[in-house]
Amino acid sequence: MAVVAVRGASLQPVLDVAVPVLLGVLSVVQLVSEPPPGDPTLLTVCALASVLPLAVRRRAPLAVTVVVAAGIVGQVLVADGAPATFASFVATMICVYTLVREARPGHMAAGLGLLAIAISAVTVLQARADPIEPFEFVYPLVYFGAAGALGALVRQRAQRLSAAEDRARALETELQREAEVAAADERARIARELHDVVAHGLSLMVVQAEAAEEMLGRSPEAAGVPLRRVQETGREALGEMRRLLGVLRTPADATPSTAPQPSLRRLPELVQEAADVGLRVDLATEGTPVDLPLGVELAAYRIVQEALTNVRRHASARHACVRLGYGTTELRVEITDDGRGPGPGDRPGHGVIGMRERAALYGGTVTTGPAAGGGFAVVAVLPLEVSAR
Known part of the structure; x- marks a missing residue:
């Protein structure tokens, strides 16, 4: 066209x-x-x-x-x-x-x-x-009237098309604005959670340092374990702090919580919450589970949480499956269901935008679309640097 x-x-x-x-x-x-x-x-x-x-x-x-x-x-x-x-x-x-x-x-x-x-x-x-002749006064009205009627028809059609284009542009602008607002809100939420992750890591460092101080007097060799743990936790906290500085947060949320954020160990709780509302969720793990950086683990948990929330609200599904794939360089999180996904012309909702923001924060990606066996699939790939504990 x-x-x-x-x-x-x-x-x-x-x-x-x-x-x-x-x-x-x-x-x-x-x-x-x-x-x-x-x-x-x-x-x-x-x-x-x-x-x-x-x-x-x-x-x-x-x-x-x-x-x-x-x-x-x-x-x-x-x-x-x-x-x-x-x-x-x-x-x-x-x-x-x-x-x-x-x-x-x-x-x-x-x-x-x-x-x-x-x-x-x-x-x-x-x-x-x-x-x-009388007809000499009539025929100009017929011919010129037809020309004028055609011009009016074309003008009206052009005005309707112009109005439709204006409405489409206004809708596109509004959708883009809503997406930007949703992304900003999600970044603010991520900033709050990263603040809590860093605070939790610093608390662990203090505890491990105190333990190492006590061991130095009794058994200097044993003090090496908590000291190494202080180093690892400090490196993780520094990494999360760098990400925190790159994320927006709102002045209204200046008082953060010091409670640790949820991790993948709490996925069974999400499964149970879904079962309480009639959605059966299977939880599967591929590969050898390893300890992950706190921020990556939090991002994976939030992606699963948002995906299951969307399944319950919009998919009309009865069964879903959450798969965690541990690789050497990445964590793959896949959530599939047997419901109906968005239509061909539907735009990503705020939940999908939030998942993509979280994955992008760690250099990862989130893809959504029809699942191979029917239903809908959300696949997140998060690059990671595995920390041995």
């Missing part, structure tokens, strides 16, 4: 010039083959004046109408009442169409009024050579 519109727009200037040139040629041919009385040169000038200005009719419809009307009346005057060329008649119909299609209401009324006067003047001038 867009290609057709572009081609139509590129052909319009060519047609704007080609139509008056063709009518000009027809006028000259008619004047040469059937010369009316009067000065041939002046007749040719008036005939060309009534058709050639159509090349700029879209930019100045009222001015073109004035020139065309003057050219038609001039032809009849010079020819002592003989009819104007057929091309001039076609040019008048084009003027009526263009006025109704393109002109502002005031210019439209003025142009149509001028054409009515010109046509009436031509009819009266022609009556000097032949008696006026």
Whole structure:
């Protein structure tokens, strides 16, 4: 559809010039083959004046109408009442169409009024050579009325299309704004949770350091274990702190909680919550489970939590499956269900946007779409650096 519109727009200037040139040629041919009385040169000038200005009719419809009307009346005057060329008649119909299609209401009324006067003047001038028949007043109304009706129809259709495009652009802008707001809210929530993760890690460091201090006096060799744990926890806390500095948070949430955030060990609780509302969830693990950085583990938990929430709210599913795949370089989290996914034209909801924000924070991805065996699937891949505890 867009290609057709572009081609139509590129052909319009060519047609704007080609139509008056063709009518000009027809006028000259008619004047040469059937010369009316009067000065041939002046007749040719008036005939060309009534058709050639159509090349700029879209930019100045009222001015073109004035020139065309003057050219038609001039032809009849010079020819002592003989009819104007057929091309001039076609040019008048084009003027009526263009006025109704393109002109502002005031210019439209003025142009149509001028054409009515010109046509009436031509009819009266022609009556000097032949008696006026009633039909001579009727047929202009029919032809020119048809041209005006076509112009009005095209104008109304163009206005409807323009209004539809404006509504589509406004809807697109609103959807984009909502997506940005949802992403900002999710980043603020992630910032709060990362703050809690860092606080929890620092608390562990203090406890391990105190334990190491006590062991140094009794058994210096045994103090190495808590000291190494302090190093590992410190590195994790520093990594989460760097991420925290890159995430927005709102001033209203300046007082964080010091409680540890949930981890993958609490997935059975999510499964039980789903079972309480009638959704059976299977939990499967592939590979060898390893200890993960706290932030990665929190992100995986929140992705599973949001995916199961979407299944309960929107999918009308009865069964879902959560699979955790532990690899050497990544953690793969897959949530599938037997319900119905979003339609072809549906946009990602705020929950999907939130999952993608969490995965992107750790350099991961979240993909959604129809599952292989039916239903819907959410697959998150989180790169990780495994920490040996």
